[in-house]
Amino acid sequence: xxxxxxxxxxxxxxxxxxxxxxxxxxxxxxxxxxxxxxxxxxxxxxxxxxxxxxxxxxxxxxxxxxxxxxxxxxxxxx
Amino acid sequence: xxxxxxxxxxxxxxxxxxxxxxxxxxxxxxxxxxxxxxxxxxxxxxxxxxxxxxxxxxxxxxxxxxxxxxxxxxxxxxxxxxxxxxxxxxxxxxxxxxxxxxxxxxxxxxxxxxxxxxxxxxxxxxxxxxxxx
Numbered sequence: 529x530x531x532x533x534x535x536x537x538x539x540x541x542x543x544x545x546x547x548x549x550x551x552x553x554x555x556x557x558x559x560x561x562x563x564x565x566x567x568x569x570x571x572x573x574x575x576x577x578x579x580x581x582x583x584x585x586x587x588x589x590x591x592x593x594x595x596x597x598x599x600x601x602x603x604x605x606x
Numbered sequence: 607x608x609x610x611x612x613x614x615x616x617x618x619x620x621x622x623x624x625x626x627x628x629x630x631x632x633x634x635x636x637x638x639x640x641x642x643x644x645x646x647x648x649x650x651x652x653x654x655x656x657x658x659x660x661x662x663x664x665x666x667x668x669x670x671x672x673x674x675x676x677x678x679x680x681x682x683x684x685x686x687x688x689x690x691x692x693x694x695x696x697x698x699x700x701x702x703x704x705x706x707x708x709x710x711x712x713x714x715x716x717x718x719x720x721x722x723x724x725x726x727x728x729x730x731x732x733x734x735x736x737x738x739x
Binding site for chain 2: 536538539540579582583598600601603604605606
């Protein structure tokens with residue numbers, strides 16, 4: 529079932545979307561990714577990964593209500 | 607600041623000297639290895655970087671920093687403490703933005719663990735930069 533989730537944008541993803549966070553409704557991360565790219569085509573240029581509730585995702589995952597998904601461009605610390 | 611791994615602005619010489627005292631009560635630590643990363647004044651398209659503005663996913667950064675420390679400690683058994691701090695916000699060229707300190711009984715694990723921690727920080731810490739010209 530589709531769930532309401534909170535999406536956080538970081539780094540270049542903030543510039544590509546013009547915002548730092550928003551709500552989405554999605555069944556899983558694959559569906560969320562498709563929605564993100566279709567709403568913000570500029571995100572396609574960024575090889576972003578996603579974190580689910582602060583943990584980096586290795587594959588796709590189902591989503592539950594109130595999950596927090598972070599859109600993470602390549603890290604640049606140091 | 608929400609966590610002890612992130613500090614607003616540059617890592618100043620005063621902060622560095624404070625961080626360096628953290629291992630002082632452990633007389634069994636015969637070796638201390640420190641890495642300090644600084645902002646470089648790189649040139650791109652004829653423009654020179656004057657500063658970098660860092661941002662982070664702060665809650666995840668704290669969790670990842672703790673994971674890095676745990677991994678380093680389990681990989682290098684002689685390690686006695688690991689301290690790491692990354693800057694957030696604006697850091698000018700020439701100023702420090704990353705501090706890593708590892709103490710251990712002897713030199714071998716201090717130097718290797720410090721290098722290992724540095725590579726893991728670069729790979730795992732959710733931090734981003736924006737160059738200012």
